[in-house]
Amino acid sequence: MPFSCLLWWFMFLIVWVLLQVQLWERSQQSRIWELAWGLGPVVMGIIIHTASYPIMFLCLALTGVINLNYFYFFVRKKGAIL
16 A cells, blocks of 8 residues: 555656646647646636536536537547557
């Protein structure tokens, strides 16, 4: 059990930060990514404060559906491989 906790901690502490840095360095629109990573939790906190958790999860699910549709209709048609 403690070893799995250490692996979980390592993933969030080291790997997640390294993936974020690599994403920011390789993206062409670095400032937009930084803004999105910073404002996303703030917007979700505002939604939780004004509405409730089910509404927040509904917003996150709709965002995921919109992202999947965007990928399917625009990115996939161009033949880009991620």
